[in-house]
Amino acid sequence: MNRLLLSLLVVAGSWLAVPAASASEGGVPLDHFPKERVTEVAALQRGAKLFVNYCLNCHAAASVRYNRMTDPAVGLTDEQIRANLLFAGEKVGETMTVAMTAKQGKAWFGAEPPDLGLVARSRASAGRSGADYLYTYLRTFYRDDTKATGWNNLVFPSVAMPHALWELQGQQRAVFVERPDPHDPKVTLHEFDRFEPISAGSMSKLEYDAAVADLVAYLQWMSEPAQDQRVRIGVWVLLFLGLFTVIAWRLNAAYWKDVK
Numbered sequence: 001m002n003r004l005l006l007s008l009l010v011v012a013g014s015w016l017a018v019p020a021a022s023a024s025e026g027g028v029p030l031d032h033f034p035k036e037r038v039t040e041v042a043a044l045q046r047g048a049k050l051f052v053n054y055c056l057n058c059h060a061a062a063s064v065r066y067n068r069m070t071d072p073a074v075g076l077t078d079e080q081i082r083a084n085l086l087f088a089g090e091k092v093g094e095t096m097t098v099a100m101t102a103k104q105g106k107a108w109f110g111a112e113p114p115d116l117g118l119v120a121r122s123r124a125s126a127g128r129s130g131a132d133y134l135y136t137y138l139r140t141f142y143r144d145d146t147k148a149t150g151w152n153n154l155v156f157p158s159v160a161m162p163h164a165l166w167e168l169q170g171q172q173r174a175v176f177v178e179r180p181d182p183h184d185p186k187v188t189l190h191e192f193d194r195f196e197p198i199s200a201g202s203m204s205k206l207e208y209d210a211a212v213a214d215l216v217a218y219l220q221w222m223s224e225p226a227q228d229q230r231v232r233i234g235v236w237v238l239l240f241l242g243l244f245t246v247i248a249w250r251l252n253a254a255y256w257k258d259v260k
Contacts, residue, residue, distance in 0.1 A: 028154045028192060030128050033135035037217035039228065041075045047218025048074060050211060052085045054164045055116060058105065061096035063117035064222050071225055109160045110148070120216070120223040131220045138165065138212045142174040143198060154192055169208045170201030 037043040048069055051061075066085065069076045076085075078092045086092070088099070102112040123130035137155040141163035144152035149162040154174065163169070172195045181187035203211060221227070 028136065028140065030132040030136045030155070031139070033129065033131040033216055033220075034213050035131070037213050038131075038220050039073075040217070041073065043214045043217050044074045044221055045076065046211070047214040047216070047221075048076070048085065050215040051116075051218050051222075052087075055215075056096060056098060058098060058100060058109075058113040058164075059116045060098045060113075061117040061222060062115055063095070064225075065093055065095050066090065067092045068222075068225055073221060073225065073228060111160045113161070116219060116222075118223045120220040130223070131216050134216045134219060135212060138215065139169070139209065141166065141169070142172050142195060144174075165208075165212070166201065168201050168203045168211060171198040172196060173198055 037047075066081050067078060068074075069081055069085075070078060081092050096117075100113070105112045120130040120134060123133040133155065137153060140154035141151050142154070143150060146152075147158065149160070151159075151161075151163045151166075152174070153159045153161075175193045175196055176190055177193045178188050179191050181189050201208065224230070
């Protein structure tokens with residue numbers, strides 16, 4: 001019985017362990033997304049507006065219907081969705097699709113724009129959360145004239161996507177420096193050092209970071225709208241299992257106490 005209890009504690013510990021954000025594909029440490037925004041109604045509403053205006057032109061979210069935003073987490077009504085988030089005659093009960101075909105996307109960008117319905121989950125890994133990845137990715141675009149779109153990204157080098165939010169953030173260039181490899185002095189590493197502004201956007205840095213946080217919060221919510229409910233139920237399930245384990249342990253001891 002003691003072995004069973006120890007096993008349950010080990011499993012519970014592995015469930016509760018949350019990995020820290022690590023380096024991205026480009027070797028850049030990921031910034032921590034402000035997770036509290038996922039539970040803020042106003043933040044999710046602002047994020048939904050940004051998603052529809054800046055992302056839904058090229059990227060679909062075919063697994064999500066517009067009327068899912070009537071959930072209490074987002075708190076919009078059908079009338080608000082129809083008046084503010086529908087632009088091409090869609091109906092509130094339809095899924096978030098785009099007119100651009102996969103063939104057109106590949107011809108224009110070199111790759112089909114991915115569906116964003118589950119992007120926050122698909123970008124998660126053992127060493128990072130998908131929200132951390134997206135939060136860093138959307139803030140590290142920089143001008144690069146060697147690329148077809150004129151843009152590059154620290155998190156996703158040579159990404160085919162142009163910077164859709166550049167009017168909000170402004171334009172910046174990345175400064176790279178040559179540093180000796182600490183493990184091999186004969187090797188020189190080409191590393192990112194800092195960003196330098198080229199032109200200002202319509203938002204300040206703090207305002208843009210907050211807007212990106214709202215957008216990522218919406219993407220995180222959209223990838224699993226029932227996440228908050230799942231977490232609440234999960235807490236009660238774990239509490240029940242813990243209580244039942246203690247009861248089963250004591251019943252086992254009482255049953256076998258007279259058995260030699």
